[in-house]
Amino acid sequence: MKLAYELAIENDYITSDMVEVSEYPDLIRKYQVRGVPKTVVNDTVEFVGALPEAEFVAQVLRGVIPAGLENR
Amino acid sequence: MSLLGxxxxxxxxxxxQRLENPVRMIHFTQGLMCDTCPETQRLxxxxxxxSDKVTLEVHNFAIEQELAAQFQVARVPATVIQTEKDFGIRLYGLPSGYEFASxxxxxxxxxxxxxxxSEESKTLLRSVTTPTHIQVFVTPT
Incomplete structure (x- = not known):
């Protein structure tokens, strides 16, 4: 979770939510949360487990929408 | 009574003691249909x-919907952690255990x-120029 915050501080385009998902059953269903921590980037890339920094950043970058395509 | 021992x-x-700029915790809560709201607010x-550098602003989600929308908050309990600048950091739910440390x-x-x-990560992250929303789902530990 710390990494998600740090990415938000580092880049103004990045926003990070920490969600205690047991309080929100609708989100458990929507994102099919079976293991935690589960990270979802732009509703497209997802992974379960705490990753080292370099891998976490790489996964987040996979979910970034290329400039020019963000409104399509 | 304090929730913290x-x-x-x-x-x-x-x-x-290591705080530098003042931090605002902008908190959205409501009285009904929210089991963890009272405890979260107390925490x-x-x-x-x-700390004099940490302030709490409490808002009623049911009444202040326009403000909640400005902060893109759609559920409670929700807490925005920011300075004068909003970094886009939101906490949803009661942060207990490991998440309290977070x-x-x-x-x-x-x-x-x-x-x-790391410098390598910072360099890579400069390539992000479109809105990117990270959600980390956790459970109480």
């Missing part, structure tokens, strides 16, 4: 009492407006 209060106070009140880290990191990321 005496030892925890000492530890948090020590960590808060945040405890934190705010431990909350402290967020407060300290926004206060310093600096991260401990």
């Amino acid at each position: 005496e030892k925890e209060q000492v530890i948090v106070s020590e960590q808060f 945040l009140e405890d934190l705010a009492s431990l 909350l402290l880290h967020a407060i300290l990191a926004v206060s310093r407006s600096a991260t401990e990321l």
Whole structure:
């Protein structure tokens, strides 16, 4: 979770939510949360487990929408 | 009564000595249909009492819907952790156990407006120029 915050501080385009998902059953269903921590980037890339920094950043970058395509 | 024990209060106070810029915790709560709202607010009140640099602003989600929308908050309990600048950091739910440590880290990191990321990560992240929303789902530990 710390990494998600740090990415938000580092880049103004990045926003990070920490969600205690047991309080929100609708989100458990929507994102099919079976293991935690589960990270979802732009509703497209997802992974379960705490990753080292370099891998976490790489996964987040996979979910970034290329400039020019963000409104399509 | 404080939710934090005496030892925890000492530890948090020590960590808060490292705060630089003032931190605002903008909290959205409601009276009904929210089991963890009262406890979450009390925990945040405890934190705010431990440093002059940490302030808590409590808003009623049911009444202040326009403000909640401005902060892109759609559920409660929700807490925005920011300085004068909104970094896009939101906490949903009661941060207990490990997530309480994450909350402290967020407060300290926004206060310093600096991260401990590697130079390599910082370089890679400069390529992000479109809105990117990270959600981390956790459960109480």
